[in-house]
Amino acid sequence: MDYLVRFVQLHESFRKAELEALADLYGINMDFLHYDQYTPHCIVRLPDENAARKIAARSILSKGIYELWGSGATYAELHQDVKHRTSNLWHLYRSSSFKFEIQAYQAKRSLAEQDALIQSFRYTGFEGPIQLKDPEQTFCIFEECQWGVKEPTQVYLGRLVTGSSRPILDTYTLKKRKYLSTTSMDSELALVTANLTHANPGKLFYDPFAGTGSFPIACAHFGAMAMGSDIDGRAVRGKHGVNTLTNFQQYHLVDRYLDGFIADLTHTPLRTARILDGIICDPPYGVREGLKVLGSKDGGKKKKEIHWIDGKAAHLQSHYIPPKKPYSFAAMLLDILEFGAVYLVDGGRLSLWMPTANDEEVELEMPMHPCLEIVSVCVQAFNKWSRRVLTYRRLRDEDVKENPPTRQAKQEEGSTANDLNSFRKRYFEGFKEPPPPMKEV
Amino acid sequence: MKLLTVNFLTCAVKGCKGSAASFPLHFEDAELEQREIGYNPTFLSNILPRLDWDAITTTALELGFTNLPATKPDGSFETADEHKVMRDLHTLLMETEVVQGKMVCRNCGHAYQIKEGIANFLLPNHLV
Numbered sequence: 001m002d003y004l005v006r007f008v009q010l011h012e013s014f015r016k017a018e019l020e021a022l023a024d025l026y027g028i029n030m031d032f033l034h035y036d037q038y039t040p041h042c043i044v045r046l047p048d049e050n051a052a053r054k055i056a057a058r059s060i061l062s063k064g065i066y067e068l069w070g071s072g073a074t075y076a077e078l079h080q081d082v083k084h085r086t087s088n089l090w091h092l093y094r095s096s097s098f099k100f101e102i103q104a105y106q107a108k109r110s111l112a113e114q115d116a117l118i119q120s121f122r123y124t125g126f127e128g129p130i131q132l133k134d135p136e137q138t139f140c141i142f143e144e145c146q147w148g149v150k151e152p153t154q155v156y157l158g159r160l161v162t163g164s165s166r167p168i169l170d171t172y173t174l175k176k177r178k179y180l181s182t183t184s185m186d187s188e189l190a191l192v193t194a195n196l197t198h199a200n201p202g203k204l205f206y207d208p209f210a211g212t213g214s215f216p217i218a219c220a221h222f223g224a225m226a227m228g229s230d231i232d233g234r235a236v237r238g239k240h241g242v243n244t245l246t247n248f249q250q251y252h253l254v255d256r257y258l259d260g261f262i263a264d265l266t267h268t269p270l271r272t273a274r275i276l277d278g279i280i281c282d283p284p285y286g287v288r289e290g291l292k293v294l295g296s297k298d299g300g301k302k303k304k305e306i307h308w309i310d311g312k313a314a315h316l317q318s319h320y321i322p323p324k325k326p327y328s329f330a331a332m333l334l335d336i337l338e339f340g341a342v343y344l345v346d347g348g349r350l351s352l353w354m355p356t357a358n359d360e361e362v363e364l365e366m367p368m369h370p371c372l373e374i375v376s377v378c379v380q381a382f383n384k385w386s387r388r389v390l391t392y393r394r395l396r397d398e399d400v401k402e403n404p405p406t407r408q409a410k411q412e413e414g415s416t417a418n419d420l421n422s423f424r425k426r427y428f429e430g431f432k433e434p435p436p437p438m439k440e441v
Numbered sequence: 442m443k444l445l446t447v448n449f450l451t452c453a454v455k456g457c458k459g460s461a462a463s464f465p466l467h468f469e470d471a472e473l474e475q476r477e478i479g480y481n482p483t484f485l486s487n488i489l490p491r492l493d494w495d496a497i498t499t500t501a502l503e504l505g506f507t508n509l510p511a512t513k514p515d516g517s518f519e520t521a522d523e524h525k526v527m528r529d530l531h532t533l534l535m536e537t538e539v540v541q542g543k544m545v546c547r548n549c550g551h552a553y554q555i556k557e558g559i560a561n562f563l564l565p566n567h568l569v
Binding site: 201204225227229231233236254255258259260261262263264268269270271272273277295296304306307314315318322323345 | 442443445446449450451452453454455458464478479481483484486487488491493553554557558559560561562563564565566567569
């Protein structure tokens with residue numbers, strides 16, 4: 001059976017990936033028969049209505065899924081298709097309460113026009129009461145128009161199967177969240193990322209750059225047990241009586257918040273074992289927040305010596321803050337993938353956000369790891385830069401083709417943040433074109 | 442910090458990871474609290490194979506819990522006894538939290554502080 005997915009016309013490159021991730025999560029075979037990034041209507045083939053309901057009910061970037069009753073470039077074509085496809089179905093809905101809706105994309109219809117369009121489907125012979133609130137069946141006419149042209153270029157008729165998870169955005173919006181920071185991930189994209197990573201009941205999810213806990217909350221919403229850590233103790237502890245735990249309380253998700261702790265990914269306290277079902281992270285890009293790991297800037301000089309203050313070891317004092325050094329973003333990405341390879345179970349997923357400049361002068365290479373297979377790449381574009389979310393799947397050991405590389409420790413002691421992070425450098429230069437190379441005379 | 446999390450944690454010092462003495466970390470001056478949370482059998486049976494049972498036994502004994510089964514339950518819920526085992530496990534792993542204290546690595550001797558339920562695994566410079 002064919003279904004129409006009514007997407008939002010937003011975050012276009014995430015829409016297909018989210019739906020595919022959900023189909024994969026539920027083991028449902030889904031084929032895209034029609035997809036166009038410039039329109040909100042997409043046609044998929046699915047085994048049955050139950051499959052359609054499962055996928056769409058969890059999606060964030062669709063508004064709903066409809067059983068496709070017909071399509072056409074004109075209304076004449078549409079009516080013909082509807083009669084051809086569904087005349088055997090009409091009797092099923094003869095006495096149901098129902099309503100018709102019209103959703104016109106990039107156009108508007110007057111009430112009189114809407115009424116005429118709805119009446120044109122009289123031949124379906126529905127005799128049930130018309131009920132605008134909670135009818136048993138909702139039929140929707142979808143119109144696609146070019147800007148400024150009244151006649152649609154494409155029309156569809158669909159029977160509503162289910163709405164999506166979009167209404168929860170109102171609950172999770174950052175506007176209402178009590179504990180936030182400047183870099184908290186937007187709740188819509190956090191929930192989409194949780195879908196891409198297959199957050200689901202019974203699974204253990206971890207965010208090593210948890211901050212105020214946007215991703216752990218999104219994962220817990222979909223039923224996963226969430227754990228987070230951050231190198232910045234202030235983020236984990238919170239302040240003024242609010243913290244990650246109170247955010248979970250705000251959403252009644254405390255049952256699914258395992259723990260938060262303070263740790264550095266490059267010196268993780270997790271024991272080496274395949275314990276995680278999913279990892280989601282948005283590592284610091286080093287622009288608004290510094291990208292730092294444990295260590296000291298002056299390199300090996302003072303290393304291995306305990307620092308003493310008034311005859312007491314400094315690191316045993318309660319207010320001790322361990323020294324940190326700037327770190328290369330590229331190295332951090334590889335560390336994250338290596339972490340995923342070590343800690344994810346077979347088939348476990350890792351989603352990773354990373355920035356890139358739009359002019360591709362300094363396009364950061366997509367990090368790869370032999371144990372991880374890339375599943376999807378989604379892009380959120382801003383004016384002069386974009387960020388991407390890369391989603392990987394942990395391969396079974398027997399499917400890994402090459403040996404994992406032994407990570408070479410780079411010589412990066414004492415370097416500045418700019419030297420280590422070409423994206424940060426370009427960001428603060430305003431992404432200006434580099435001067436043309438001097439010609440030799 | 443829940444006792445389940447404790448079973449996933451070891452010393453953050455790189456040289457300690459390979460040493461048997463670094464896991465589990467050992468509690469000192471631990472203050473415990475019981476906090477009721479929803480029973481989640483789906484999660485429990487998914488996570489059971491990933492638990493290190495010897496380490497759980499060690500941790501539980503250190504904190505004064507003695508009624509743990511000697512071997513890891515197989516995660517089945519069929520009989521009333523099996524059900525009770527999983528319920529008890531839920532109470533121990535998910536509802537028992539260390540709110541204050543230290544966790545010590547027996548390999549390097551470093552002590553990680555736990556304050557208000559949040560453990561700090563950042564290392565001083567000489568251990569990085």
